[in-house]
Amino acid sequence: MSEPSHPLPLRGVRCGACGRTAFPAQEFGCEGCGAYGAGLEPVELTGHGTVLALLTVYEHPDPAVSTPATIAGVQLDEGPVLRARVSGVREAGVAVTAAADGNGLIFHSTNGAGAR
Amino acid sequence: MTALRLRDLRPVYVIGVGLHRYQRPTDTAFVELGLAAVRRALGDAGLEWPAVEVAYTAATRLGMAVSRPMLRHLGATGIPMTQVENASASGSSAFRMACRDVAAGFADVALAVGVDKAGRAVRAEQLTGLPVPDAGLVIPPVHYGLLAEEYLRTRGAGPEDLARVAVKNHGNAARNPFAHRQKARTLEEVLADRPIAGMLTRLQCCPVGEGAAAALVVSGDAVERHGLDAGRAVRVLSSVQRSEELYGAKSFDAELTRTTTEQAVAEAGVSAADLDVVELHDAFTIEELQYVEAMGLCGEGEGPARLADGEFGIGGRVAVSPSGGLLAMGHPVGPTGIGQIAEITLQLRGEAEARQQPGARLGLAHLVGVGAVCAVHVLAAPDR
Ligand SMILES: [Zn+2]
Numbered sequence: 001m002s003e004p005s006h007p008l009p010l011r012g013v014r015c016g017a018c019g020r021t022a023f024p025a026q027e028f029g030c031e032g033c034g035a036y037g038a039g040l041e042p043v044e045l046t047g048h049g050t051v052l053a054l055l056t057v058y059e060h061p062d063p064a065v066s067t068p069a070t071i072a073g074v075q076l077d078e079g080p081v082l083r084a085r086v087s088g089v090r091e092a093g094v095a096v097t098a099a100a101d102g103n104g105l106i107f108h109s110t111n112g113a114g115a116r
Numbered sequence: 117m118t119a120l121r122l123r124d125l126r127p128v129y130v131i132g133v134g135l136h137r138y139q140r141p142t143d144t145a146f147v148e149l150g151l152a153a154v155r156r157a158l159g160d161a162g163l164e165w166p167a168v169e170v171a172y173t174a175a176t177r178l179g180m181a182v183s184r185p186m187l188r189h190l191g192a193t194g195i196p197m198t199q200v201e202n203a204s205a206s207g208s209s210a211f212r213m214a215c216r217d218v219a220a221g222f223a224d225v226a227l228a229v230g231v232d233k234a235g236r237a238v239r240a241e242q243l244t245g246l247p248v249p250d251a252g253l254v255i256p257p258v259h260y261g262l263l264a265e266e267y268l269r270t271r272g273a274g275p276e277d278l279a280r281v282a283v284k285n286h287g288n289a290a291r292n293p294f295a296h297r298q299k300a301r302t303l304e305e306v307l308a309d310r311p312i313a314g315m316l317t318r319l320q321c322c323p324v325g326e327g328a329a330a331a332l333v334v335s336g337d338a339v340e341r342h343g344l345d346a347g348r349a350v351r352v353l354s355s356v357q358r359s360e361e362l363y364g365a366k367s368f369d370a371e372l373t374r375t376t377t378e379q380a381v382a383e384a385g386v387s388a389a390d391l392d393v394v395e396l397h398d399a400f401t402i403e404e405l406q407y408v409e410a411m412g413l414c415g416e417g418e419g420p421a422r423l424a425d426g427e428f429g430i431g432g433r434v435a436v437s438p439s440g441g442l443l444a445m446g447h448p449v450g451p452t453g454i455g456q457i458a459e460i461t462l463q464l465r466g467e468a469e470a471r472q473q474p475g476a477r478l479g480l481a482h483l484v485g486v487g488a489v490c491a492v493h494v495l496a497a498p499d500r
Contacts, residue, residue: 007247024249026246031362052266053262053265053266054262054265055261055262055314057258057261058311058312058313059310059312060253061255062252064252065251065253071250071254071258072262081364081365082249083253083254083258084249084250085253092265092266092269104249105249105251
């Protein structure tokens with residue numbers, strides 16, 4: 001997937017009509033209520049979240065994607081759930097913080113050895 | 117105003133089904149795959165092609181305008197033909213369109229056919245222009261692998277609970293001459309196979325190849341007019357399709373399955389506990405555990421224990437994926453939803469031979485398509 005710009009800070013939108021916060025930033029429309037365009041306020045997300053699940057990807061059909069790699073489902077403190085690479089995290093429930101490397105977004109354990 | 121249910125309209129029956137074996141990619145033309153399935157369905161029904169009044173073709177990787185280059189070889193009768201694409205649920209949606217046409221009286225005889233070849237699919241979600249922060253890693257086995265990790269952790273289940281799904285479904289497919297994988301596997305073989313994503317090994321991921329499936333749907337009038345065998349006519353009690361809503365951090369596949377199945381079972385006037393055979397979207401082992409619970413075939417968290425007890429095997433309380441499911445019968449995508457209808461039709465007629473669930477009277481077919489969409493059909497035996 002192309003990453004059009006540096007991933008940090010994580011950019012989302014808050015809906016002025018229903019209050020829902022969504023990631024990534026977009027003006028197409030709010031999934032909660034349909035408000036769109038100027039009805040969606042761009043917000044910078046804290047990048048703090050909690051790991052829901054993580055695993056090792058052993059095989060990938062695209063040779064450009066290097067494996068093994070560790071990917072996680074992360075619920076951001078503001079609510080949105082996303083999937084991104086993680087480093088230094090071994091179990092679900094761990095607090096993580098967004099960072100970036102040459103391949104884009106990567107989460108590190110907020111308190112652990114992997115944190116920056 | 118309350119929306120019409122399928123059962124508010126005239127009765128709809130599956131009168132003929134046919135398959136081309138699901139298999140690894142070959143150089144066989146899609147035309148040959150599709151025609152084999154349609155001709156078998158016509159033969160099974162005792163119908164001739166000119167009796168068919170409308171056709172829906174499910175295909176996902178063959179490009180535009182698949183219907184006529186295939187169906188013209190049955191005779192150019194001028195009937196309306198429409199291609200249906202709904203990812204994994206394409207065949208289910210084509211079948212649904214055929215059922216609705218017949219129920220509403222737009223046609224007395226309708227064909228739903230699914231055909232596909234292996235190949236790259238363009239997914240519109242990748243064309244939205246929105247950034248995807250997963251470094252390209254989240255392909256289907258990774259998505260479901262993450263759900264597996266979460267399921268096992270929160271239910272206190274283990275890798276062998278997942279692997280048992282693959283053992284059951286490969287065992288079923290070993291008795292299915294139309295299955296892509298026809299080899300029974302042991303728990304050890306499944307667990308020791310090549311790892312793909314997290315706990316999911318290769319044998320816990322469905323094979324995506326080629327194949328075809330066809331179903332002929334008719335009205336009661338057509339059964340009489342064409343002198344068809346009403347004793348082999350399987351009634352479609354309900355047809356429900358829904359799309360994803362907002363579920364927070366819960367598994368959208370499971371929640372969407374829950375709401376769609378609830379509605380389909382209610383519209384059929386039955387309860388999940390009454391089901392004898394279920395074909396569900398077991399593209400990955402974790403899905404079967406999630407869906408048997410979401411559908412109410414057992415309580416939340418009870419899937420692994422019920423599976424280990426044999427409740428979901430052929431001869432158990434409710435046979436789940438007696439065809440072998442997507443995991444072992446295979447997932448050629450376009451045909452898959454119609455192949456489920458073919459299996460349930462055979463089961464409800466008592467014609468499933470080595471895979472027959474004893475006394476099968478009520479069946480349910482379920483598919484989830486990326487996006488996500490979900491389609492569920494409930495079918496009843498001729499004598500029910
Ligand atoms: Zn909103």
